[in-house]
Amino acid sequence: MTVAADDVMTEEAVHARTWLCEHGLPTGREEDWRYTPVTEVRRHLDALPEAPPRQREVTRDDIDRLAGQHGPVRIVHVDGVHVPALSTDALPTGLWFGTTHNLSARVRLQLTTPAGDPPDGFEALNRSASQDVLYLLVADDADLREPVHVVHVSTGASVSHPRLVVDVGVGGRIHLVESHVSLDGGGFTNASTTVRLSARSHADVHRVQEQATDAVHVGRLELHHDAGAHASVTALSRGGAISRLTTVALLREPEASCTVTALLAPGIGARHDDAVTVDHLASRCTSDLTVRSVVPERARVTSSGHAIVRPDTVATVAHQRTDSLVLHPTGQADSRPWLEIFADDVRANHGSATGRLDDDALFYLRSRGIPRAEARDVLVGAFARTLVERIDPPSLRDQIAGWFGPEGTA
Amino acid sequence: MTDIVQELVERTYEFGFHSDIDTELAPRGLNEDVVRLISAKKDEPEWLLEWRLAAYRHWTTLEPPAWQNVHHPPIDFQDMHYWAAPKPKGPAPASLDEVDPEIRATFDKLGISLAEQERLSGVAVDAIIDSVSVATTFKATLAEAGVIFCSFSEAVREHPELVRRYLGSVVPPRDNFYAALNSAVFSDGSFCFVPAGVRCPMELSTYFRMNAAETGQFERTLIVAEEGATVSYLEGCTAPMRDENQLHAAVVEIVALDDSDVKYSTVQNWYPGDENGVGGIFNFVTKRGRCGHRAKISWTQVETGSAITWKYPSVILQGDDSVGEFYSVAVTTGRQQADTGTKMIHIGKNSRSTIVSKGISAGRAQQTYRGLVKVLRSATGARNHTQCDSLLIGSECGAHTFPYIEVKNDSAQVEHEASTSKISDDQLFYCRQRGLGEEDATSMIVNGFCREVFDELPMEYAVEAHALMRLSLEGAVG
Numbered sequence: 008m009t010v011a012a013d014d015v016m017t018e019e020a021v022h023a024r025t026w027l028c029e030h031g032l033p034t035g036r037e038e039d040w041r042y043t044p045v046t047e048v049r050r051h052l053d054a055l056p057e058a059p060p061r062q063r064e065v066t067r068d069d070i071d072r073l074a075g076q077h078g079p080v081r082i083v084h085v086d087g088v089h090v091p092a093l094s095t096d097a098l099p100t101g102l103w104f105g106t107t108h109n110l111s112a113r114v115r116l117q118l119t120t121p122a123g124d125p126p127d128g129f130e131a132l133n134r135s136a137s138q139d140v141l142y143l144l145v146a147d148d149a150d151l152r153e154p155v156h157v158v159h160v161s162t163g164a165s166v167s168h169p170r171l172v173v174d175v176g177v178g179g180r181i182h183l184v185e186s187h188v189s190l191d192g193g194g195f196t197n198a199s200t201t202v203r204l205s206a207r208s209h210a211d212v213h214r215v216q217e218q219a220t221d222a223v224h225v226g227r228l229e230l231h232h233d234a235g236a237h238a239s240v241t242a243l244s245r246g247g248a249i250s251r252l253t254t255v256a257l258l259r260e261p262e263a264s265c266t267v268t269a270l271l272a273p274g275i276g277a278r279h280d281d282a283v284t285v286d287h288l289a290s291r292c293t294s295d296l297t298v299r300s301v302v303p304e305r306a307r308v309t310s311s312g313h314a315i316v317r318p319d320t321v322a323t324v325a326h327q328r329t330d331s332l333v334l335h336p337t338g339q340a341d342s343r344p345w346l347e348i349f350a351d352d353v354r355a356n357h358g359s360a361t362g363r364l365d366d367d368a369l370f371y372l373r374s375r376g377i378p379r380a381e382a383r384d385v386l387v388g389a390f391a392r393t394l395v396e397r398i399d400p401p402s403l404r405d406q407i408a409g410w411f412g413p414e415g416t417a
Numbered sequence: 418m419t420d421i422v423q424e425l426v427e428r429t430y431e432f433g434f435h436s437d438i439d440t441e442l443a444p445r446g447l448n449e450d451v452v453r454l455i456s457a458k459k460d461e462p463e464w465l466l467e468w469r470l471a472a473y474r475h476w477t478t479l480e481p482p483a484w485q486n487v488h489h490p491p492i493d494f495q496d497m498h499y500w501a502a503p504k505p506k507g508p509a510p511a512s513l514d515e516v517d518p519e520i521r522a523t524f525d526k527l528g529i530s531l532a533e534q535e536r537l538s539g540v541a542v543d544a545i546i547d548s549v550s551v552a553t554t555f556k557a558t559l560a561e562a563g564v565i566f567c568s569f570s571e572a573v574r575e576h577p578e579l580v581r582r583y584l585g586s587v588v589p590p591r592d593n594f595y596a597a598l599n600s601a602v603f604s605d606g607s608f609c610f611v612p613a614g615v616r617c618p619m620e621l622s623t624y625f626r627m628n629a630a631e632t633g634q635f636e637r638t639l640i641v642a643e644e645g646a647t648v649s650y651l652e653g654c655t656a657p658m659r660d661e662n663q664l665h666a667a668v669v670e671i672v673a674l675d676d677s678d679v680k681y682s683t684v685q686n687w688y689p690g691d692e693n694g695v696g697g698i699f700n701f702v703t704k705r706g707r708c709g710h711r712a713k714i715s716w717t718q719v720e721t722g723s724a725i726t727w728k729y730p731s732v733i734l735q736g737d738d739s740v741g742e743f744y745s746v747a748v749t750t751g752r753q754q755a756d757t758g759t760k761m762i763h764i765g766k767n768s769r770s771t772i773v774s775k776g777i778s779a780g781r782a783q784q785t786y787r788g789l790v791k792v793l794r795s796a797t798g799a800r801n802h803t804q805c806d807s808l809l810i811g812s813e814c815g816a817h818t819f820p821y822i823e824v825k826n827d828s829a830q831v832e833h834e835a836s837t838s839k840i841s842d843d844q845l846f847y848c849r850q851r852g853l854g855e856e857d858a859t860s861m862i863v864n865g866f867c868r869e870v871f872d873e874l875p876m877e878y879a880v881e882a883h884a885l886m887r888l889s890l891e892g893a894v895g
């Protein structure tokens with residue numbers, strides 16, 4: 008039986024909704040969610056209206072102010088709906104863009120996620136409730152080094168489910184900057200991004216979460232790698248009273264590789280939970296995970312890394328490194344660096360360190376006449392700099408470096 | 418390597434013999450009557466019976482835990498005997514010479530010659546078969562120093578005030594499913610009390626032997642070191658080869674009061690089952706110690722046996738400047754499964770802990786390190802260093818590392834490092850170009866891998882641990 012594209016879309020949403028009705032949202036008793044304050048997340052979700060009318064108009068100035076301009080191409084999604092008036096018309100050669108409403112049936116059929124079970128309740132909710140999915144297609148061998156900036160804006164105390172699907176053709180390359188920002192506070196964002204990397208393709212993904220300090224953000228970034236594909240992911244998380252980001256890289260074919268870097272800098276009293284899973288499903292795959300978190304007063308940051316090496320794979324390399332800097336006696340840092348190895352031809356390791364600012368370094372700076380607060384900022388900035396310096400484009404690098412200055416959260 | 422792996426998988430279990438000892442069994446299954454029967458057999462006081470019954474009633478409300486990374490068919494807790502004891506052939510033996518010769522022969526075959534131990538080695542041994550203690554050596558010598566070392570049943574009779582004060586104070590009966598089960602039906606075990614300021618004059622040792630079929634073994638060990646006391650305690654265990662799985666659910670509690678030092682070493686060699694995974698012991702154990710100010714508890718374990726091992730020797734670092742250590746070598750071969758590790762709970766200021774875990778997985782075995790380092794708000798200046806390394810031998814085995822690190826105090830320094838790999842071709846090549854055969858080279862590399870832990874074992878057990886390792890990896894390490 009031939010299934011029309013519209014039916015496929017409906018089928019995916021219906022399946023996700025059915026699954027959600029059966030399984031519900033995760034609870035804190037589930038291992039993957041034990042460090043996320045799921046009860047508070049659910050309470051927040053229940054208290055807000057679903058899919059409300061846009062709270063207020065969003066202007067280009069708002070976007071510039073909230074998310075910056077990080078490339079010639081900008082695509083804006085407000086409360087989960089694409090806004091052409093705020094987005095770039097002209098696209099570079101080799102890049103193709105569409106949404107649920109204007110995409111041809113053939114392309115939608117190609118891009119629709121196979122109607123398998125959602126991995127968790129929040130992804131099921133996103134699949135079933137997302138109003139306007141954004142699709143980015145990169146043609147085979149297209150080399151798009153200039154960033155494509157996708158901005159998701161939450162306008163107020165409402166629930167939104169932004170969804171982005173990126174498909175990179177064989178030998179293609181894309182540089183994606185994805186920003187999540189809030190125009191007003193109190194919103195709930197349940198975001199999902201899927202990046203499919205065909206053979207020998209390459210994706211640089213910068214995901215910036217800088218929502219309002221009282222917002223709740225639940226996000227999922229899933230990467231599917233074909234043979235020889237490489238993804239470099241940088242997750243930068245600062246906003247939200249509660250933020251949970253799940254990153255999953257599926258290295259499905261030989262010689263796929265993945266680098267995941269995360270910098271977590273929540274505000275005072277916030278809860279941030281960052282969970283990264285890299286599944287080495289084929290031989291000669293490599294992965295490298297680096298997480299740094301800065302934990303201020305009453306904040307709690309959890310960093311989970313999970314490297315899986317499947318049976319019958321060979322020559323796998325998996326590294327993980329987690330460092331947490333606790334700035335206040337009431338801050339809490341949790342770390343869960345996991346290795347799950349089912350094959351012997353592997354080199355896997357992880358390292359984790361948790362501590363506060365080095366007293367000697369602080370004393371040294373103060374003995375040079377630098378005030379305590381400034382000395383602290385210098386040392387926190389130095390801790391983050393290793394990761395900040397890797398950020399490209401420079402405009403985004405400067406934006407993130409600003410998090411750790413005198414005006415920054417940390 | 419293929420031949421080595423094959424030999425490794427086909428290794429035989431040296432201690433799988435079965436002794437023909439007349440055994441008394443409780444009726445199959447578990448209910449309040451069985452709990453009362455066990456208590457009556459041991460002539461226990463009323464408070465202990467009530468303690469058991471409360472634990473049993475709580476146990477009936479619990480489900481077996483399913484979160485651990487091991488797989489086994491459901492255990493039918495009503496299809497086993499909860500009490501098995503060698504039938505006494507007259508009054509209780511007053512000395513070793515009066516112990517049933519068959520029992521003594523059993524321990525001789527295990528290399529734990531009770532008489533020889535008493536004469537030569539200077540190690541006090543409590544020997545336990547199935548549910549009861551059959552002999553304890555050196556009691557008089559220890560008594561001179563004020564050290565109480567006896568079976569748990571004897572401690573209940575002779576020192577009820579001590580038992581009542583400390584029993585369940587570290588592992589309460591409601592702690593978890595198997596701790597509740599153990600609290601309801603525990604049969605015997607060892608009790609050790611070292612008074613304030615006393616350095617125990619010799620190593621203490623308990624040897625556990627599971628002999629009867631279709632039984633579970635539920636021993637309970639309680640060690641109390643008063644202020645400034647020092648003691649080193651060793652335990653070993655074996656069981657016959659049988660086609661059915663047998664359950665071993667023990668509880669070990671250590672109370673280390675201020676300035677005391679307790680070293681607890683284990684060489685665990687329960688029957689691991691055959692090459693097809695048939696039979697073997699399910700070893701589900703709760704071990705925990707509590708440290709007072711400046712006290713130290715050190716767990717050292719060499720785990721080579723059991724079809725399934727599930728245990729996490731832990732330390733609650735309650736006192737300021739207290740120290741917890743965990744040194745572990747776990748070897749799994751054939752179809753063995755192990756989910757083991759430790760918990761270090763930092764409560765006191767400047768408390769320190771060290772974790773060194775070495776896992777060797779071969780054949781089709783699956784091994785998991787699971788650890789928790791928790792620094793509470795009060796633990797100013799706490800420090801932890803964790804190192805867990807896994808070595809894989811063969812392409813069908815697995816090694817997994819699941820650490821949890823929770824730090825609630827900004828002055829704490831917590832470090833964790835782990836690695837998983839096979840024996841590298843470069844290492845093997847280097848050894849072989851120096852003239853070593855492949856087996857000798859592998860042996861040397863594996864021993865080097867484990868040395869950090871073996872160095873922590875008391876001399877008596879270091880020898881046994883080396884021997885066990887050689888047996889476990891027979892073929893691979895020459």
